[in-house]
Amino acid sequence: xxxxxxxxxxxxxxxxxxxxxxxxxxxxxxxxxxxxxxxxxxxxxxxxxxxxxxxxxxxxxxxxxxxxxxxxxxxxxxxxxxxxxxxxxxxxxxxxxxxxxxxxxxxxxxxxxxxxxxxxxxxxxxxxxxxxxxxxxxxxxxxxxxxxxxxxxxxxxxxxxxxxxxxxxxxxxxxxxxxxxxxxxxxxxxxxxxxxxxxxxxxxxxxxxxxxxxxxxxxxxxxxxxxxx
Amino acid sequence: xxxxxxxxxxxxxxxxxxxxxxxxxxxxxxxxxxxxxxxxxxxxxxxxxxxxxxxxxxxxxxxxxxxxxxxxxxxxxxxxxxxxxxxxxxxxxxxxxxxxxxxxxxxxxxxxxxxxxxxxxxxxxxxxxxxxxxxxxxxxxxxxxxxx
Numbered sequence: 001x002x003x004x005x006x007x008x009x010x011x012x013x014x015x016x017x018x019x020x021x022x023x024x025x026x027x028x029x030x031x032x033x034x035x036x037x038x039x040x041x042x043x044x045x046x047x048x049x050x051x052x053x054x055x056x057x058x059x060x061x062x063x064x065x066x067x068x069x070x071x072x073x074x075x076x077x078x079x080x081x082x083x084x085x086x087x088x089x090x091x092x093x094x095x096x097x098x099x100x101x102x103x104x105x106x107x108x109x110x111x112x113x114x115x116x117x118x119x120x121x122x123x124x125x126x127x128x129x130x131x132x133x134x135x136x137x138x139x140x141x142x143x144x145x146x147x148x149x150x151x152x153x154x155x156x157x158x159x160x161x162x163x164x165x166x167x168x169x170x171x172x173x174x175x176x177x178x179x180x181x182x183x184x185x186x187x188x189x190x191x192x193x194x195x196x197x198x199x200x201x202x203x204x205x206x207x208x209x210x211x212x213x214x215x216x217x218x219x220x221x222x223x224x225x226x227x228x229x
Numbered sequence: 230x231x232x233x234x235x236x237x238x239x240x241x242x243x244x245x246x247x248x249x250x251x252x253x254x255x256x257x258x259x260x261x262x263x264x265x266x267x268x269x270x271x272x273x274x275x276x277x278x279x280x281x282x283x284x285x286x287x288x289x290x291x292x293x294x295x296x297x298x299x300x301x302x303x304x305x306x307x308x309x310x311x312x313x314x315x316x317x318x319x320x321x322x323x324x325x326x327x328x329x330x331x332x333x334x335x336x337x338x339x340x341x342x343x344x345x346x347x348x349x350x351x352x353x354x355x356x357x358x359x360x361x362x363x364x365x366x367x368x369x370x371x372x373x374x375x376x377x
Contacts, residue, residue: 005259005262005330005331008263008338009263012262012266012267012269013265036269179334179335179338180259180263180334
């Protein structure tokens with residue numbers, strides 16, 4: 001069996017992703033996805049699990065410090081046996097470092113004093129050009145000026161949409177030439193994570209809207225224990 | 230030296246069929262796995278997926294026909310021609326079967342998501358089949374020129 005078609009069966013068993021922002025739910029449930037991913041061989045399954053643990057928000061421990069996350073990434077990424085997975089992890093964590101810098105600057109913080117304050121090749125560049133709108137990285141990261149502008153405008157949803165779209169399009173570009181190999185499985189799983197994240201935002205927005213409506217409807221109404229009974 | 234030439238002649242005689250069979254094995258396995266995957270994800274059209282997945286089996290049939298066409302007494306005079314035609318036609322059949330299997334896997338994957346492109350998605354596999362037919366036909370034509 002040729003390596004480029006190692007996962008023909010697995011990938012054919014996965015329903016296609018539609019467009020990211022029009023999705024109302026993931027193409028298959030998390031349980032079903034995990035079930036299908038059991039077809040991966042042991043090493044690839046380990047690689048995918050490590051990769052998702054490193055880069056997906058749903059997998060992050062909210063109590064971990066930045067330093068702990070960075071140390072874990074620096075320790076685990078070089079051990080990933082698949083170069084595609086390593087490059088992708090590097091790219092996502094570099095992107096996250098740049099967003100972190102934008103948010104810090106937006107809060108009025110000074111440039112980081114530590115040399116290794118973030119992940120990847122741009123940390124020193126960011127420190128040196130802290131006051132430039134896009135840290136002079138417009139060419140390497142064309143999404144950065146727009147992200148900075150939206151953040152300055154306080155458009156949080158716009159920033160989130162831009163970042164999700166950037167990752168989605170990056171994965172789409174990487175998909176060229178990978179149809180039934182392990183890279184295609186990685187791309188599918190990461191896109192599934194993006195859809196899951198976006199659709200969960202809808203859920204949260206719906207809950208917030210529901211709370212607002214309840215508050216509006218109950219405005220001026222006093223609930224006493226007798227009335228509730 | 231003569232023994233080696235005769236051995237090569239036999240290799241050519243069997244080569245077209247053997248290499249075609251190897252290609253068909255790999256091609257059908259690739260397309261077959263995609264077909265099984267597609268059946269897991271869909272509720273209908275199973276026969277269609279299986280039908281596409283066996284397309285790369287034609288190469289072994291071409292190989293068998295070439296082998297019978299080449300079949301004659303293997304001598305020092307006939308062995309070089311048997312080797313050249315058999316091995317080269319076999320290689321063409323092998324690669325075409327593998328690539329056709331990959332094209333079929335893509336066709337299955339695409340038509341599962343978009344059933345309306347089923348026919349069009351088979352065009353690449355059909356074109357690859359055309360090249361296998363070229364190798365087959367011209368191997369037969371050339372085999373006619375080998376002394377009996």
